[in-house]
Every structure is written in C-alpha cells, then in structure tokens.
Amino acid sequence: MAVLEKSNLNYxxxxxxxxxxEALISAPLTAISKANAMMLSGQAQFILDFCFRNNGDxxxxxxxxxxxxxxxxxxxxxxxxxxxxxxxxxxxxxxxVNFCVEVTxxxxxxxxxxxxxxxxxxxxxxxxxxxxAKLAPKExxxxxxxxxxxxxxxxxxxxxxxxxxxITTLIDVYSKNIITSEE
Amino acid sequence: xxxxxxxxxxACGNPISFDIYGLLAGKRFCCSHCxxxxxxxxxxxxxxxxxMQKFEALKxxxxx
Numbered sequence: 001m002a003v004l005e006k007s008n009l010n011y012x013x014x015x016x017x018x019x020x021x022e023a024l025i026s027a028p029l030t031a032i033s034k035a036n037a038m039m040l041s042g043q044a045q046f047i048l049d050f051c052f053r054n055n056g057d058x059x060x061x062x063x064x065x066x067x068x069x070x071x072x073x074x075x076x077x078x079x080x081x082x083x084x085x086x087x088x089x090x091x092x093x094x095x096x097v098n099f100c101v102e103v104t105x106x107x108x109x110x111x112x113x114x115x116x117x118x119x120x121x122x123x124x125x126x127x128x129x130x131x132x133a134k135l136a137p138k139e140x141x142x143x144x145x146x147x148x149x150x151x152x153x154x155x156x157x158x159x160x161x162x163x164x165x166x167i168t169t170l171i172d173v174y175s176k177n178i179i180t181s182e183e
Numbered sequence: 184x185x186x187x188x189x190x191x192x193x194a195c196g197n198p199i200s201f202d203i204y205g206l207l208a209g210k211r212f213c214c215s216h217c218x219x220x221x222x223x224x225x226x227x228x229x230x231x232x233x234x235m236q237k238f239e240a241l242k243x244x245x246x247x
Contacts, residue, residue, distance in 0.1 A: 028226060046241050067222050079190070081234060144206075
C-alpha cells in the first residue's frame with residue numbers, strides 16, 4: 001500500500017499543476033481498491049496456508065478442538081479453524097477522503113465519432129464538458145479560498161465490502177455441521 | 184476493531200457470539216438459550232494462537 005507506482009507519482013505531481021476533475025476524484029478510490037485487492041489476495045493465500053492442509057490434489061480444513069459444558073457434562077467437537085477467524089476485518093473498513101478542488105479550466109467539445117439520428121440535435125446532447133482542477137491549498141487547517149465561490153468540495157466515502165460468497169458458504173456449511181463427541 | 188464471530192450452539196443451535204481473543208484467554212462463552220458454555224480445548228491453544236499471530240502479521244503488513 002505504501003509503495004508508490006509510477007502512475008501514483010504522476011498523480012501526485014498533477015495535484016499542484018492541475019488535472020481533470022475525474023482523475024482527481026478517481027485516483028484515491030483506485031488506490032483504495034488496489035489496497036483492498038492486495039489485502040484480499042493476501043487473505044486468500046493466508047486461508048490456504050493456515051486454514052487448510054494441502055493433500056497434494058486436494059485441501060482439507062485444519063480442525064480445532066472445542067469443548068462445551070452443559071449441566072455439568074463436558075463434551076467436545078471439532079471445528080474448522082476457518083470458522084473462528086475474524087476474516088472480514090482485512091477489508092478496508094471505512095475510507096473518508098475529503099478535499100477541496102479549485103477549478104482551473106473548463107473546456108467543452110463534441111466528440112468526433114458519428115452518431116445515428118438527427119445530427120443537429122445529437123450534437124447538442126453529445127457536448128462534453130471537461131473540468132480541469134487542482135487541489136485547493138489549506139492554510140491553518142482551513143481552505144485558502146471559499147470553495148463554494150470558486151471551487152468544489154469533494155467528499156468520498158467507501159465502506160467495508162462483505163466476505164466473498166465462497167468463503168461465507170464454506171463457513172456456513174462447516175458451522176451447520178458440528179458433531180459433538182465425548183472426547 | 185470487531186473480532187466477534189458467531190457459532191451455532193452445538194446443543195440447541197442458538198447463535199453464540201464469541202471473541203477469538205477471549206477464547207485464547209480461556210474465556211467461556213454461554214448460549215443465551217440453553218446456557219451451554221463454549222470454550223477452546225487446551226489442545227488447540229497452540230494452533231489457534233499461532234494462526235492469530237500470523238493473521239495479525241498479515242494485517243500489519245497490509246497496513247504498511
């Protein structure tokens with residue numbers, strides 16, 4: 001996560017000089033998505049390495065022994081290690097990115113590729129606006145310029161993703177098939 | 184950070200919430216329906232403790 005790729009460095013340098021608004025907003029989300037993917041692939045490898053035994057052509061779950069006491073009688077059951085690990089904690093819990101941008105340029109253009117239908121009408125509808133923007137600098141924790149006056153305030157919030165369906169199914173199946181024994 | 188998991192009570196099927204660090208500390212978790220007490224067997228402390236250490240290391244490396 002801490003390793004900056006060339007694209008990240010380009011992004012950082014563009015913050016002060018200006019870039020398209022889409023790029024400014026999407027870059028932190030892309031970085032978060034990449035970090036999440038790294039964590040999830042690490043988690044998948046962890047599950048294979050520690051929660052399963054490799055039997056050559058198949059995997060079998062590593063079992064742990066649990067005990068439960070009821071009415072003074074002690075019984076035991078085996079449970080796959082996978083079912084007791086707090087696995088979903090490896091995903092990004094919550095990300096709150098707040099920044100203000102200063103719009104540096106506005107350009108409008110009509111894409112050159114041909115469209116079907118009324119050309120005059122579609123020309124108006126196809127008109128695209130591109131906003132050039134850079135981060136609005138902060139001074140003493142406050143934005144130098146009033147963002148509502150000449151800039152845009154951007155707040156991005158991303159929340160935790162649920163566990164992969166395969167893992168959830170595995171845990172569910174294992175949990176529903178607990179068989180107790182005397183030893 | 185939430186480290187709570189849920190397991191079905193082996194006696195009555197009622198969900199029991201438990202914390203893995205609590206299990207490793209020797210804590211018992213009771214079923215609210217039938218009062219069965221759930222704990223980690225002494226034979227499994229090693230494997231669960233070792234796995235949790237690796238798990239914490241993985242989380243720490245992901246956070247760097």
